[in-house]
Amino acid sequence: MDQAGTLRKLAADGPEGLQGERELPLAEPGRPRSRPPRVIAVSSGKGGVGKTNVVANVACALARLGRRVLILDADLGLANLDVLLGLAPRFTLAHVIAGEKTIEEILVPGPAGVEILPAASGVQELAELQEPQRLALLRELDRLDGGRYDLLLIDTAAGISSNVLTFSAAAQEILVVASPEPTSITDAYALMKVLAAKHRERHFRLLVNSAADPREGKEVYRKLSLAVDRFLHVSLDYAGYVLHDEYVPQAVRQQRLVVELYPYARASRCFLALARQVADRPAPSAPKGGLQIFWRQLATQAAEAPGGRGT
Numbered sequence: 001m002d003q004a005g006t007l008r009k010l011a012a013d014g015p016e017g018l019q020g021e022r023e024l025p026l027a028e029p030g031r032p033r034s035r036p037p038r039v040i041a042v043s044s045g046k047g048g049v050g051k052t053n054v055v056a057n058v059a060c061a062l063a064r065l066g067r068r069v070l071i072l073d074a075d076l077g078l079a080n081l082d083v084l085l086g087l088a089p090r091f092t093l094a095h096v097i098a099g100e101k102t103i104e105e106i107l108v109p110g111p112a113g114v115e116i117l118p119a120a121s122g123v124q125e126l127a128e129l130q131e132p133q134r135l136a137l138l139r140e141l142d143r144l145d146g147g148r149y150d151l152l153l154i155d156t157a158a159g160i161s162s163n164v165l166t167f168s169a170a171a172q173e174i175l176v177v178a179s180p181e182p183t184s185i186t187d188a189y190a191l192m193k194v195l196a197a198k199h200r201e202r203h204f205r206l207l208v209n210s211a212a213d214p215r216e217g218k219e220v221y222r223k224l225s226l227a228v229d230r231f232l233h234v235s236l237d238y239a240g241y242v243l244h245d246e247y248v249p250q251a252v253r254q255q256r257l258v259v260e261l262y263p264y265a266r267a268s269r270c271f272l273a274l275a276r277q278v279a280d281r282p283a284p285s286a287p288k289g290g291l292q293i294f295w296r297q298l299a300t301q302a303a304e305a306p307g308g309r310g311t
C-alpha cells in the first residue's frame, strides 16, 4: 500500500480519544508523597518493529545502571513480554481487570531486578477494552506506590487502537520506534498524527531500530521529522538507533535478552547507549496535562514544588 493509502486506512480506522477525561481527584489524604516514576511509552504503529525488545533490553540496561524499573505489558490481548523473558506468570492484568487481583499481586520479577506487570495472551476482550475498563486500569496503576520505581516503561501493542492511544497518551514521554522500512515509517507518522489530533500530543522521540548503520538511522529521522514538522506541527527528537543484529533473534529464541546473553553484540551496545541517554536526560519537570498514569502523584508533586499550584 502507498503512503496515502496507508494513512487513509489508518485515519478511517482511528478510534475516538479520551477527551475530557481529566476529572480525577487530587491526592488522597495520607497518601505517601514519594516522587512518582518517569513514565515512557514505547509505540510504533506498525507491528514487529522491535518495541518489546527495546523495552525489555533498555529496562535491563537501566536496572544495571542502578535504576528501579517497572515494565507494563500494555499489549493486553497478545502478551509477548513474558515469553521474551522466559517467564510464566500465574496472574496477569486480565485478573486485575476482572477485579480478582490487585496490581501489586500480579507483579513478577524479571532480569536484573526489573519488575513486570504481565498481560494475558489470546484474550480478545483485553485487546479491545471499553473505555470504562481502560480508565479503571489506569486508576489501578495510579494506586501503585510510584516511589518504588524510577521509571515505568510501557510496551504497547502495534496499531492505533484505543488501548495503544490511551497508554501512549497516559505516559509523560512517547518513544516512537520505526525501522527503515517505508511501511514502518508511514505507520510511525500515522501514529503521531492520531496522537496529535486526538490527544493533543506535541512531542515525540524517535528510535530507529534495525538500522544498517548510523547513517540510515539519521536518514529515517530526517524523513520523519520533515514530515511531522511540516504537516503535524509537532516536534520530533532523535533518540538514536539500534543496529540490525542477528544476535537479537538468537537471544529471542533462547527467551533471554541480548544485553544479558551477548552484552558486546552491536545491538546490545546500542541498547546500553539508549539506556544511558534515558538515565542522563532530565525527566520532564511538570505533568504534560491530560490523563496520565500517576496523575494524582504528579499533581501532588507539582502542587508542592516551588512555584507550583500549592505554593
Ligand SMILES: Nc1ncnc2c1ncn2[C@@H]1O[C@H](COP(=O)(O)OP(=O)(O)OP(=O)(O)O)[C@@H](O)[C@H]1O
Binding pocket: 044, 046, 047, 048, 049, 050, 051, 052, 053, 054, 075, 080, 156, 157, 158, 209, 210, 211, 242, 243, 244, 245, 246, 248, 249, 250, 252, 267
Ligand atoms: N535490532 C534488531 N536486529 C535484528 N532483529 C531484530 C532487532 N530488533 C528486533 N528484532 C527482531 O524482530 C522481531 C520482532 O521484535 P519485537 O517482538 O520486539 O517487535 P514488536 O514491535 O514488539 O512486535 P509487536 O508489534 O508484534 O508487539 C523479533 O523476532 C526480533 O528478534
Ligand SMILES: [Mg+2]
Binding pocket: 051, 052, 053, 075, 080, 155, 156
Ligand atoms: Mg511487542
